[in-house]
Amino acid sequence: MKLLLAILGALVPSTLASLELVPGASWTATNGEHLQAHGAGFIEEDGTYYMVGEDKTNGTNFLNINCYSSTDLVQWKYVGALLSQTESGDLGPGRVVERPKVIYNDKTKKYVLYVHIDSSNYGEAKVGVATGDSVCGKYDYLGSFQPNGNTSRDMTLFKDDDGSGYLISEDRPNGLHIYKLTDDYHNVSSETYLFPDPGNVEAPALIKRDGLYYLFGSHLSGWSNNDNVYTTSKSLSSGWADWKTFADVGSNTYESQTTFVLSIDDKQIMYMGDRWVSENLMTSTYVWLPLNINGTSVIMKWYDQWVPNLLSQSGFLAAPANTTIQGENGTYDGDARNISCSGCSGGYAAGYIGGPDGGSVTLRDFEAKDSAETTVTFEYRNGDSGTRYANVTFNDLPPQKVAFLTTGGAVKRSVINTQLKAGPYNTIVIDGYDTGYGPDIDRVEVPLE
Numbered sequence: 181m182k183l184l185l186a187i188l189g190a191l192v193p194s195t196l197a198s199l200e201l202v203p204g205a206s207w208t209a210t211n212g213e214h215l216q217a218h219g220a221g222f223i224e225e226d227g228t229y230y231m232v233g234e235d236k237t238n239g240t241n242f243l244n245i246n247c248y249s250s251t252d253l254v255q256w257k258y259v260g261a262l263l264s265q266t267e268s269g270d271l272g273p274g275r276v277v278e279r280p281k282v283i284y285n286d287k288t289k290k291y292v293l294y295v296h297i298d299s300s301n302y303g304e305a306k307v308g309v310a311t312g313d314s315v316c317g318k319y320d321y322l323g324s325f326q327p328n329g330n331t332s333r334d335m336t337l338f339k340d341d342d343g344s345g346y347l348i349s350e351d352r353p354n355g356l357h358i359y360k361l362t363d364d365y366h367n368v369s370s371e372t373y374l375f376p377d378p379g380n381v382e383a384p385a386l387i388k389r390d391g392l393y394y395l396f397g398s399h400l401s402g403w404s405n406n407d408n409v410y411t412t413s414k415s416l417s418s419g420w421a422d423w424k425t426f427a428d429v430g431s432n433t434y435e436s437q438t439t440f441v442l443s444i445d446d447k448q449i450m451y452m453g454d455r456w457v458s459e460n461l462m463t464s465t466y467v468w469l470p471l472n473i474n475g476t477s478v479i480m481k482w483y484d485q486w487v488p489n490l491l492s493q494s495g496f497l498a499a500p501a502n503t504t505i506q507g508e509n510g511t512y513d514g515d516a517r518n519i520s521c522s523g524c525s526g527g528y529a530a531g532y533i534g535g536p537d538g539g540s541v542t543l544r545d546f547e548a549k550d551s552a553e554t555t556v557t558f559e560y561r562n563g564d565s566g567t568r569y570a571n572v573t574f575n576d577l578p579p580q581k582v583a584f585l586t587t588g589g590a591v592k593r594s595v596i597n598t599q600l601k602a603g604p605y606n607t608i609v610i611d612g613y614d615t616g617y618g619p620d621i622d623r624v625e626v627p628l629e
């Protein structure tokens with residue numbers, strides 16, 4: 181499969197091959213912060229993708245359902261909140277509002293948002309419904325209920341080819357339900373199917389491709405990951421196959437839990453999962469990977485970096501090889517210096533970046549093959565409990581604020597997208613943001629294609 185992907189890579193213009201997805205990294209949106217859209221749903225409109233997810237800045241306590249937009253699935257613009265905390269009620273302080281999903285209702289011409297609504301101890305187990313006139317604008321909250329009188333926790337929405345809406349909902353006493361929604365999508369009208377195995381599958385995601393439905397989900401293990409599963413059927417109401425794994429067994433779905441599966445023109449299918457960090461939920465990251473689907477077979481492999489090339493008709497692309505530049509090989513300003521770093525490649529990193537002395541490290545004369553938008557990956561360390569930021573300047577471009585989530589003692593990745601200059605003379609200056617300390621920079625990876 182790697183070979184096939186490499187051949188495809190040669191057929192598309194190289195200017196499309198440099199925006200990469202880096203699963204599990206800090207992803208900085210246009211507002212300079214790590215994306216706060218956990219448990220997200222996605223909806224596409226006129227070539228723009230909208231990511232609607234949970235702002236976990238205050239842990240499980242509801243603050244906002246955020247909306248981000250992107251035309252390439254790599255660079256995400258923070259647009260605003262669809263729903264925000266209210267003084268009291270379902271959306272009040274200390275409430276649980278999770279797994280937002282949006283579908284468009286052709287008849288009412290409204291966007292309909294479903295969320296899991298709960299009390300702080302997850303005792304209420306309901307769905308909440310809100311509607312909006314624009315996909316990424318403010319939504320009106322209509323209220324909450326238990327579908328057919330059943331408990332409902334993790335859930336998703338699905339819109340079929342004929343415009344019918346469905347709610348797939350996890351109900352601890354009974355199992356995983358597929359309910360048909362009313363014409364306006366405000367309520368459930370009937371039960372289409374029940375997977376009668378309570379406590380087996382949550383975090384559902386459903387797609388349809390070539391007349392076959394694919395339902396994905398995780399097992400129930402709280403915030404911990406497990407080997408997620410899928411099933412297929414030609415009908416929503418019967419004939420579902422046995423649940424099977426799709427990622428490497430024992431990888432716990434590469435340490436993630438399903439939140440959505442995105443089908444791009446039925447050709448490119450992307451798994452979107454959350455890598456939850458239960459003790460600090462806002463630092464949870466996103467694990468998005470290509471799904472290789474052939475009939476009823478679904479396989480997902482790990483990639484450190486990969487290219488979700490939306491213009492490729494035949495599948496996603498493997499990332500090209502990259503140049504790596506050691507942080508400690510840079511030149512230093514202020515208090516910044518070469519520090520030893522046990523988990524770092526070569527055992528050293530550029531440290532004391534930022535801070536009161538305005539330390540910075542400059543990495544000079546590294547090669548880029550492309551002058552288009554390019555994803556640059558930082559391997560870094562941040563021992564603080566909070567996020568560190570860097571003020572990063574590429575060549576003569578305006579500086580960008582880049583978020584580096586806490587890593588404990590470990591080395592992790594953070595990505596930012598920029599334009600580089602084709603050729604061997606690129607420069608990055610990594611500075612602190614205001615007077616804060618930046619991360620320790622182990623090395624920087626730049627795609628070579």
Ligand SMILES: *[C@@H]1O[C@H](CO)[C@@H](O)[C@H](O)[C@H]1NC(C)=O
Binds near residue numbers: 265273274
């Ligand atoms: C954040 O969560 C704490 C409890 O952990 C709560 O006391 C506080 O009110 C929350 N803040 C907001 C803005 O909801």
Ligand SMILES: *[C@@H]1O[C@H](CO)[C@@H](O)[C@H](O)[C@H]1NC(C)=O
Binds near residue numbers: 325367368
């Ligand atoms: C939803 O449907 C149920 C069952 O038909 C009904 O009892 C309930 O009142 C409806 N809820 C709303 C908000 O219309």
Ligand SMILES: *[C@@H]1O[C@H](CO)[C@@H](O)[C@H](O)[C@H]1NC(C)=O
Binds near residue numbers: 474475
């Ligand atoms: C898909 O599966 C069929 C039947 O198992 C097999 O013959 C075919 O070669 C597969 N196609 C691809 C592209 O792997």
Ligand SMILES: *[C@@H]1O[C@H](CO)[C@@H](O)[C@H](O)[C@H]1NC(C)=O
Binds near residue numbers: 504
């Ligand atoms: C880029 O380089 C890093 C460090 O050597 C490596 O871990 C990663 O797998 C490389 N990515 C690709 C796509 O080869």
Ligand SMILES: *[C@@H]1O[C@H](CO)[C@@H](O)[C@H](O)[C@H]1NC(C)=O
Binds near residue numbers: 508509519528
């Ligand atoms: C970083 O410091 C170590 C220890 O002093 C030294 O051995 C190494 O050569 C230094 N690296 C660079 C790139 O200066």
Ligand SMILES: *[C@@H]1O[C@H](CO)[C@@H](O)[C@H](O)[C@H]1NC(C)=O
Binds near residue numbers: 506508509525526528
């Ligand atoms: C960069 O740093 C590494 C490890 O610290 C060292 O082995 C290597 O020789 C350096 N490379 C250059 C081009 O200075």
Ligand SMILES: *[C@@H]1O[C@H](CO)[C@@H](O)[C@H](O)[C@H]1NC(C)=O
Binds near residue numbers: 571573611612613
């Ligand atoms: C970021 O770096 C630029 C260029 O050095 C500097 O002018 C600007 O003040 C810095 N911004 C912050 C917030 O540190």
Ligand SMILES: CC(=O)N[C@H]1CO[C@H](CO)[C@@H](O)[C@@H]1O
Binds near residue numbers: 328329330354374
């Ligand atoms: C109140 C209640 O239990 N409602 C329904 C929950 O789901 C089961 C299985 O679909 C139904 O039999 C119940 O009537």
